[in-house]
Amino acid sequence: MNILLAGAAGQLGQELLPRLQQLGQVTQVDRIAAPGDVATRVQDLDDMNRVEILLNRMRPDVIVNAAAYTAVDLAEDHSAMAFRINSDLPGCMARWSERNGRTLVHYSTDYVFDGDADKPYTEKDATGPLGVYGESKLAGELAIAESRCRHIILRTSWVYSGHGNNFVLTMLRLARERPSLSIVNDQVGCPTWARNLAAATQSVIEKIASNGGRQPPWGVYHYCDGGAVSWYEFAHMIFRLAREAGLLDRLPEMKSVRSSDFPQKARRPLNSVLDTSEICREFGIEPAGLERSLKACIGEMAEHEKK
Ligand SMILES: NC(=O)c1ccc[n+]([C@@H]2O[C@H](COP(=O)([O-])OP(=O)(O)OC[C@H]3O[C@@H](n4cnc5c(N)ncnc54)[C@H](OP(=O)(O)O)[C@@H]3O)[C@@H](O)[C@H]2O)c1
Helix, strand or coil, rough: CCEEEECCHHHHHHHHHHHHCCCCEHHHHEECCCCCCCEEECCCCCCCCHHHHHHHCCCCEEEEEECCCCCCCCCHHHHHHHHHHHHHHHHHHHHHHHHHCCCCEEEEEEHHHCCCCCCCCCCCCCCCCCCHHHHHHHHHHHHHHHCCCCCEEEEECCEEEECCCCCCHHHHHHHCCCCEEECEEEEEEEEEEHHHHHHHHHHHHHHHHCCCCCCCCCEEEEEEEEEECEEEHHHHHHCCCCCCCCCCCCEEEEECCCHHHHHCCCCCCCCCCCCCCCHHHHHHCCCHHHHHHHHHHHHHHHHHCCC
């Protein structure tokens, strides 16, 4: 299998690489390569003519698109760029896949919802993004669906890993710098280790490849690690596990605040919890479990620091 991995240097992209390499020949593409990485083909994916040329040259069997404009607040002022990467790019990949009978795997977000529901969101629930980032990701989903290509879109939430920009790394840095921290307590979501999302992606592609003619229903599926928590509760778990792993000398004092006490440019959904029953039913993929996953990720960080 010939696989194109776009966004290879991002936090999900780096976790996807070893998984996808178990399935076939992977070509990695990103705007810049990860530190020490000489294999990534460096190409800006914001020019759709050049993306078409790349696809025609490579002719991948499967495109895995982890490239995205993920700066939620900056997107409010840079909507053209956010839409180009989050909507035009997957749309271009989808139309190419449809014309050439190939498969596209793409990622989307809990931010397509308004967060007003009082239950976990299913794939059938109405969308209603609160900001430009969510709007641009939703536009990407719709562009893919309109193309009618064979596609799987994995919506996920609150992604973290040992590298990149994420809440776990930010909390660990702040806990070392400051004696006390204020953390939002009225937004609830399901933190997801990028490695588990990469494993779910591998399972989905394997199932599609080995399905003997019976293809799964193409479309949108939710994957997150399960275990709904507020940012405050998540931070508490991070500090406890990091202290146990020897990454923190002391626990910071924590103050619980509301979103309104912590103004940000883009509004966030208060409820970001995703229902994952559909991906379990169709692909047999279960949520990996929040605390177990976070503990493993923090354990790896501690090992890495010791070296
Ligand atoms: N992070 C989360 O909490 C979260 C939550 C829900 C859903 N998701 C979705 O999950 C997927 C993976 O996210 P992630 O956390 O891995 O994001 P990430 O770490 O920001 O990775 C995205 C990658 O895409 C690259 N990229 C951006 N613009 C590009 C361009 N013009 N040309 C080529 N590459 C470009 C980025 O490069 P630069 O770093 O140079 O910009 C980065 O390497 C995305 O679809 C995202 O929307 C993420």
